[in-house]
Structures are given as C-alpha cells and as structure tokens.
Amino acid sequence: MEDKKNGLQAIYDDFECAAAPYKVEAACAKGCSFCCSDAGSIHITTLEGLVIRDRINRLPRPRQKAVYKKLAVDMKQREREKPSACPLLMKNRACMIYDVRPFACRRIYSLAVCSRNRHPMLNRQVIAQGDEAIRALQQLDDSGYSGHLSYILHMLDTPVFLKAYLAGEYHPEAVMAFGKSHGIIINRVIGQVAENLKPRSPAADGDSQSSQ
Ligand code: SF4
Numbered sequence: 001m002e003d004k005k006n007g008l009q010a011i012y013d014d015f016e017c018a019a020a021p022y023k024v025e026a027a028c029a030k031g032c033s034f035c036c037s038d039a040g041s042i043h044i045t046t047l048e049g050l051v052i053r054d055r056i057n058r059l060p061r062p063r064q065k066a067v068y069k070k071l072a073v074d075m076k077q078r079e080r081e082k083p084s085a086c087p088l089l090m091k092n093r094a095c096m097i098y099d100v101r102p103f104a105c106r107r108i109y110s111l112a113v114c115s116r117n118r119h120p121m122l123n124r125q126v127i128a129q130g131d132e133a134i135r136a137l138q139q140l141d142d143s144g145y146s147g148h149l150s151y152i153l154h155m156l157d158t159p160v161f162l163k164a165y166l167a168g169e170y171h172p173e174a175v176m177a178f179g180k181s182h183g184i185i186i187n188r189v190i191g192q193v194a195e196n197l198k199p200r201s202p203a204a205d206g207d208s209q210s211s212q
Contacts, residue, residue, distance in 0.1 A: 001166065004047055007140045012106060015133040019107075022123040026109040033093040034114040035105065037085040041078075044102040045137050045187060046144030046165060049152040051100050052088075056153075067096070068157075075150040079182075087150060102149065103130075103137055138187040143170040147184040155184075 044052070056067050070087035077084035088096045095101055107130035110120035122130075138146060144165060145152065155161050155175065164171055172179070172186045179186070 001050070004140055005051060008047055008051065008137070011133055011136045011140065012103065015103070015106065015129060018129045019126045022126045023109050025111055027111060027113045028109050031093055032114070033089055035108050035120060036089040036095065037093075038083070038116070041183075042086060042102065042149040043104045043146055044149050044152050045141040045146045046152055046156065047141040048102040048137070049149070049156050050165075052097055052102065052149075053153055053156050055097050055100050071150045071153055075154055078148060078150065103133060107133070138185075138190055142188045143168050144187050145175065145179065145184050146187055146190075147179075147182060151182045151184060
C-alpha cells in the first residue's frame with residue numbers, strides 16, 4: 001500500500017507540473033472557497049480516501065468526532081440530493097486536509113473569479129490532462145473504487161470492507177448494493193472499458209496478430 005501511496009503523489013506531481021503554465025493565469029486567491037462550499041460531487045478513489053482517513057484519524061479526538069459527524073450529515077444530504085458544502089472545509093474557509101486533498105480538488109482552478117452563476121473556467125488542455133490523471137489514479141487503485149468523498153470514507157469505515165481492501169482483495173459483489181445506490185465506480189471495470197475504447201492503429205493490430 002505504501003508503494004501505491006507514493007504512486008498517488010507521483011500522479012499529483014506530474015499533473016501539477018503539466019498544468020502549472022496554465023494556472024499562472026488563474027484568478028484563484030487564498031480565502032476563496034467557492035469550489036468547496038458550492039461543492040458538487042467530490043469524486044475520490046479509495047486509495048485517496050485511505051490517505052484522507054489516516055489524516056482525519058490523527059486529529060485530536062474531539063475534532064475527529066466532529067469531522068465524522070459532518071461526513072455523516074454530508075452523506076445524508078447527498079442521499080436526499082440536497083446541496084452540501086465539503087465537510088472538510090473549516091470555518092475560516094481553509095481546507096482541513098489541504099496537503100492530502102484529493103485530485104478532484106487539485107485539478108480545479110478558474111481563469112475568472114467564480115460566482116453562483118459563473119462556475120470555474122479551466123483551459124481545455126488542463127481538463128484533458130486531468131481526465132488522463134483520473135484514469136491513472138483508477139489504474140493505480142485497481143482493486144478499489146471511486147465515488148463521492150463521504151461515500152468512500154463511509155466504505156473505508158466499514159471494518160469488513162477495510163480489511164479486504166487493505167489485503168488487496170477484490171470483491172465488487174460485496175459492495176454492489178451500496179455501490180448501485182450511491183454511484184460508486186469499480187476502478188478495474190472503468191479501466192477495462194477505457195482500454196477497450198482506445199483507438200488501435202493498424203500497426204498495433206498487426207503486432208498483436210503476429211505475436212499470437
Ligand atoms: S477536500 Fe479541501 S479542497 Fe477539497 S472540497 Fe473539501 S475543503 Fe475544498
């Protein structure tokens with residue numbers, strides 16, 4: 001799992017490097033928390049969830065309890081399809097887990113100041129780089145899942161699930177009911193679909209035929 005956590009950081013760093021020239025023009029400023037307070041689905045992988053969970057569990061006990069309470073409220077709100085600010089956004093509008101925030105947050109910036117009627121504006125190239133990084137994150141976490149932050153943290157807080165996940169076991173049938181009702185993605189299946197959709201050049205086809 002440690003190797004995978006390092007792999008996670010490498011994907012974040014590669015993206016940061018590739019997106020840096022575009023982010024120079026960003027209108028984002030310290031204290032702006034538009035993306036966090038008017039948060040849509042904050043999609044994370046189970047591996048990212050594990051890192052975030054470790055961080056939450058290192059907080060002082062009362063703070064930890066407050067965060068888990070907020071996560072439970074967020075889960076209920078979203079199950080009712082009601083808007084909900086990120087449970088990790090603090091009163092001073094800062095992110096409680098900034099250095100381990102998930103990729104969904106790292107990829108967002110805006111070329112113009114956001115408002116209720118103006119959502120973040122990104123360069124097209126960065127959107128494509130971000131989509132590529134998500135594929136890499138799902139490939140890296142190929143025995144895991146992806147979904148909204150509080151749903152994934154809820155799964156990791158289920159002892160049977162956590163034990164199987166940490167052991168690298170892959171039992172998608174065990175999370176089928178929760179997964180279906182909460183829009184959880186099976187990373188391995190998404191990876192296979194993406195692989196099958198990849199354009200194949202005639203040369204590549206020839207290579208694979210000749211190797212059979
Ligand atoms: S995890 Fe942090 S950066 Fe991401 S939405 Fe929540 S408060 Fe904002």
